[in-house]
Amino acid sequence: MMDWTTSHYRYLARQLSRHTLLYTEMVTTGALIHGDTARFLRHDEAEYPLALQLGGSDAGELAHCARLAEQYGFDEVNLNVGCPSDRVQNNMIGACLMGHPDKVAEGVRAMIEATDLPVTVKHRIGIDGRESWDDLCEFVEKVAAAGCRTFIVHARxxxxxxxxxxxxxxxxxxxxxxxxxxxxxxPHLEMIINGGIKTFDECHGHLRHTDGVMLGREAYHNPWLLAGVDPEFFGQAAPVETRHQALRATLPFIQSELDRGVFLTHMSRHLLGLFHGQPGGRRFRRYISENAHKPGAGLEVIETALEKVREPVSPEIAEA
Structure with missing residues (x-):
């Protein structure tokens, strides 16, 4: 989810669900230690609960970044052992670490010693050359022995x-x-399932066998799905009733980011899926895509795009 689950997407997601645990995009330890740390870890308090996802393999660097996660107020620190990108493979980051369970265990142990935050691991069920059931069990057992109690498993x-x-x-x-x-x-470990899950019916089916469900691409491309999470799984009312309400709730945040010098297009691209499948949704996406990149583009682009999609009328108004 690199370049997807940025703070700008997460702010929108939090308007739709108060209880979903959100994850940052994967940030490498090198970027945090040698780059602009504050920029990479910047987030709004409205995003909580929020986990920082790290990419790295050096135990000392992972420990340092775990301390940063606690310092910056995150609720969890997660080690990504599932990303298959060539860019991260070459730096011993991501899924290639499935072939080095001892190294992952060393990093997890160092992170646990460095912070009081929960330390979790997201991983695949294997990689080419290490794709047997026994290989997977060896990985889980070694990482669990280092102290990890929560595994988020992409089932590929x-x-x-x-x-x-x-x-x-x-x-x-x-x-x-x-x-x-x-x-x-x-059974003593928390197992959260991930991969290709798109509907609440699928989530309920998986929850009969696992402790939790992680949604990735579906929650990004169709964010309105999140508006049903709180009533469906947490027994709480949804924070908003309509997509229009959700988007309007983000406008003050977008304006504050514009005031900070962030270009509208860096934020508006995360809004494009909000009216997925709705009448006018295509016009909404087209207007933003054609105008958000223009110099000086501001909230007026979002407000005009909103006019392209009809807001639901409440039953009371319709009856009157």
Whole structure:
């Protein structure tokens, strides 16, 4: 979800669900230590609960970044051992670490010693060359022995030689039953399932066998899905009743970012899926895409785009 789950997307997501645990895009330890730390870790308090997702393999650097996560107010620090990008493979980051469970365990141990925050690991069920059930169990057992208690499992292997990152999201078959088996074999560990999940019915099915569900691309491309999470899974009322309300709730935040010098197009691209499947949704997306990049573009672009989609009329008004 690099370049997707930025603070600008997460602010919108939080208007739709108060209880969903949100994750940052993956940030490498090198970027945090040697780059603009404050920029990478900047977020709004409205985004809580919020987890920082790290990419890295050096135990000392991971420990340092875990301390930063606590210092900056995150609720969890997560180590990504699932990203199949060539860019991260070359730096011993992401899914290639599935082939080095001892190194992952060393990093997790260092992070746990460095912070009081929960330390979690997101991973695949294997990689090419290490894709057996026994390999997966060895990985989980070694990382659990280092102190990790929560595993977020993308139920596909990653094929690092021969498939692009995009192909790795679709081509390797999903094996949800492997995640179910992990939970059955290690009932004391929290197992959260991820990969290709799109509907609440699917979520309920997975929750019969696992402790939680992570939604990725579906929650980004169709963010309104999140508006049903609080009533469906937490027994709480949804924060908003309409997409228009959700978007209007983000406008003060967008304006504050504009005042900070952030270009509208950097924020508006995360809004494009909000009216997915709705009458006027295509006009909404087109107007933003054609105008948000223009010099000086501001809230008027969003407000005009909103006029392209009809706001639902309440039953009381309709009756009158």
């Amino acid at each position: 292997i990653a094929i690092l030689e021969g498939l692009s990152p995009k192909e790795n999201r679709d081509i390797p078959p999903l094996k949800y039953d492997w995640v179910y088996r992990l939970k059955a074999k290690y």
